[in-house]
Amino acid sequence: xxxxxxxxxxxxRFEKPVVVEGLPDVGLVGTIAVSYLVDKxxxxxxxxxxxELFPPLMVIxxxxxxxxxxxxxxxxxxxxxxxxxxxxxxxVYPLTRALTDWFxxxxxxFVVSITGLPAPNRLEIEEPEVVGVGNCExxxxxxxxxxxxxxxxxxxxxxxxxxxxECQKRGVPAVSLLAQxxxxxxxxxxxxxxxxxxxxxxGLEIELGELLERAEEIKxxxxxLMRQTSTSLAEMQKNMEQDxxxxxx
Amino acid sequence: MLKKDIWAMWRHDGCLEPLYxxxxxxxxxxxxxxxPYVRKDDIKVYVTENMLEVSAEMRSAVSWERxxxxxxxxxxxxxxKQIHLPEKVNPDEVxxxxxxxxxxxxxxxxxxxxxxxxx
Numbered sequence: 001x002x003x004x005x006x007x008x009x010x011x012x013r014f015e016k017p018v019v020v021e022g023l024p025d026v027g028l029v030g031t032i033a034v035s036y037l038v039d040k041x042x043x044x045x046x047x048x049x050x051x052e053l054f055p056p057l058m059v060i061x062x063x064x065x066x067x068x069x070x071x072x073x074x075x076x077x078x079x080x081x082x083x084x085x086x087x088x089x090x091x092v093y094p095l096t097r098a099l100t101d102w103f104x105x106x107x108x109x110f111v112v113s114i115t116g117l118p119a120p121n122r123l124e125i126e127e128p129e130v131v132g133v134g135n136c137e138x139x140x141x142x143x144x145x146x147x148x149x150x151x152x153x154x155x156x157x158x159x160x161x162x163x164x165x166e167c168q169k170r171g172v173p174a175v176s177l178l179a180q181x182x183x184x185x186x187x188x189x190x191x192x193x194x195x196x197x198x199x200x201x202x203g204l205e206i207e208l209g210e211l212l213e214r215a216e217e218i219k220x221x222x223x224x225l226m227r228q229t230s231t232s233l234a235e236m237q238k239n240m241e242q243d244x245x246x247x248x249x
Numbered sequence: 250m251l252k253k254d255i256w257a258m259w260r261h262d263g264c265l266e267p268l269y270x271x272x273x274x275x276x277x278x279x280x281x282x283x284x285p286y287v288r289k290d291d292i293k294v295y296v297t298e299n300m301l302e303v304s305a306e307m308r309s310a311v312s313w314e315r316x317x318x319x320x321x322x323x324x325x326x327x328x329x330k331q332i333h334l335p336e337k338v339n340p341d342e343v344x345x346x347x348x349x350x351x352x353x354x355x356x357x358x359x360x361x362x363x364x365x366x367x368x
Contacts, residue, residue: 123281123348184270185283185351216285216350220311223268223283 004051004091004098006071012046014077016109018202021081021099023069023159024229027181028222029116030160031082032191033198036211038080041204043072046079049098053091059084069095078204079108086228089235092159100166110142111167111174112201113160114194116181118241128180128193135168139175146200151178155240158233175201184230186222188215263310264329267303273335275362282352284328286311289347294354296340301332301354336360 022034037043048067059066068084087095103111119125132148133156134140143150156164160176167174177197181190192208199206211218269282284292286307295302310326338356345354 123351123353182283182351185268189349217311219283219285219350220265223265226268 003053003094004049006047006049006098006102007067008047008071010044010046010073012073012079012106014073014079014106016107017073017077017079019079019081019103019108019111020198020202021111021113021160021163022115023081023083023113024086024225024232025115025158025160026118026183026229026233027116027179027185027187027190028226028229029179029181029187029190029194030114031225032186032188032211032218032222033114033194034080034082036191037195037198037204037206038072038082040206040210041074041076041078043074043078043080045070046073047071049081049095051091051094051098053088053094055085055088057085076204078202084225086225086232087159088232092162092236096159096162096166099163100170100172103167103172104170108172110139111163111172112198113163113174113176114191114198115158115160115176115178116183116187116190117178118183119180120183122180122182122187122190125180128187128190130177130179130193130197132197133164133176133178135164135174136171139173142173142201143175146197148175148177148197148201153245155243155245157236157241177201184226186219186226188212188218263325264304264327265325267305267328267330269330269332271332271335276358278334278336278338278356278358280332280354280356282328282330282354283350284347284352285350287328287350292345292347292352294343294345294352296338296343296354296356298337298340298359299334301334301356302330303332303352303354304329305352 022030024031049069059068072080131151132143133151177194179190179194181187267282272279287305291306293304305328310324312324337359342357
């Protein structure tokens with residue numbers, strides 16, 4: 001077995017599918033957003049990702065044994081990638097390589113990563129802003145056309161950053177949507193802001209009322225994953241996202 | 250960054266340990282604590298020179314059926330956290346606010362930084 005394997009339990013037959021990735025990161029913005037998307041639009045589980053680099057655990061839901069990193073699909077040709085565990089730093093590169101190889105095999109047309117942008121003043125922000133990063137001209141054009149403000153300078157750190165690069169190497173257009181969020185608290189408000197932007201990017205219609213109504217319950221349930229993720233992100237030097245790059249043009 | 254705890258974030262006495270963040274600034278320590286399901290009036294904050302204790306009743310108890318490895322119903326009704334402070338603070342000058350489920354406590358330090366003139 002390679003370091004990371006993508007296992008399809010149901011063959012993917014979509015033409016140029018869109019992938020929405022929500023792996024754990026600051027504020028669990030992507031994880032909360034993508035799990036809500038999967039639940040609300042009734043995606044079905046079509047596969048999973050396995051690796052000896054992941055913690056040696058499985059998840060049990062309704063008595064059924066599941067891998068913590070799973071792939072879902074909808075009839076509209078949207079695939080979603082979710083994880084119920086923090087991605088260990090050592091697994092980031094092998095995971096993103098395996099995923100992007102699979103994207104290429106399945107002729108994925110566009111990848112959207114949803115994540116957070118740590119905002120030290122998040123308490124004062126009522127409506128979190130969402131900025132975008134694209135990995136090619138096509139991706140940047142899509143962001144501009146949908147009115148998403150671009151991140152122009154700075155470091156990006158984490159799985160989504162490497163995923164952008166690996167997609168670029170394989171010619172797969174990809175963007176990351178970063179919503180202002182609490183760095184170390186689960187942030188359903190930021191997830192809602194990111195989903196509004198995802199709606200504009202993909203044409204999906206997502207009713208967000210329940211996400212905001214259940215915000216406190218989500219925060220409570222996501223505490224343990226948030227704690228694991230914060231530890232993992234610290235090892236990835238996530239705090240570098242607050243730094244200024246030295247190069248100037 | 251979040252403190253790297255090795256114990257579970259819940260206790261058999263019905264208390265949950267909240268997520269928190271501590272920022273050690275020049276003249277003060279700022280602690281924020283995430284407290285979902287909590288009303289402002291149900292928060293209690295105790296401070297000594299080197300320790301902060303927060304407890305907060307949840308507005309309704311939260312139950313999970315067949316919780317994790319213990320496989321039984323478990324109910325939580327309160328958050329509780331003790332935080333050892335990295336420097337001495339003045340308890341009389343501590344202030345706190347609560348907004349959108351996040352408690353923010355500002356603890357002025359006893360030994361403040363004094364600017365020295367460079368000659």
